[in-house]
Amino acid sequence: QVQLVESGGGLVQAGGSLRLSCAASGSVRSINVMGWYRQPPGKQRDLVARIFRGGTTSYADSVKDRFTISRDIDKNTVYLQMNSLRPEDTAVYYCYADRVLGTSWGQGTQVTVSS
Numbered sequence: 001q002v003q004l005v006e007s008g009g010g011l012v013q014a015g016g017s018l019r020l021s022c023a024a025s026g027s028v029r030s031i032n033v034m035g036w037y038r039q040p041p042g043k044q045r046d047l048v049a050r051i052f053r054g055g056t057t058s059y060a061d062s063v064k065d066r067f068t069i070s071r072d073i074d075k076n077t078v079y080l081q082m083n084s085l086r087p088e089d090t091a092v093y094y095c096y097a098d099r100v101l102g103t104s105w106g107q108g109t110q111v112t113v114s115s
Helices: none
Strands: 004-006 012-015 018-026 033-039 047-051 057-059 067-072 077-082 089-097 101-107 109-112
Touching: 004 089, 004 101, 018 033, 018 089, 018 109, 033 067, 033 077, 047 067, 047 077, 057 067
Parallel strands: 012 109
Antiparallel strands: 004 018, 018 077, 033 047, 033 089, 047 057, 067 077, 089 101, 089 109
């Protein structure tokens, strides 16, 4: 089992920045991929960014060059630095961790970008 606790969401004006954190605990050595999904109101949950065990990262086209995913291995924590935020980035952001035995999810954190 892996437990994920997110923090860092909030309200920000367009053009501003936020940093999300996701702390993992439990069977962290079995994690292959960690990352972030987001779900805008009334829409489906989509992948935003992820980081693989070896350090490779990937991003949704809509956030490339604005968002950066990183990790602190010693703290078992993944971060999502979000810059140049837009109103369309408003969503609940969910941290996830993929293992062979399944996927774990955080509780979600709200990000609201005002115009």
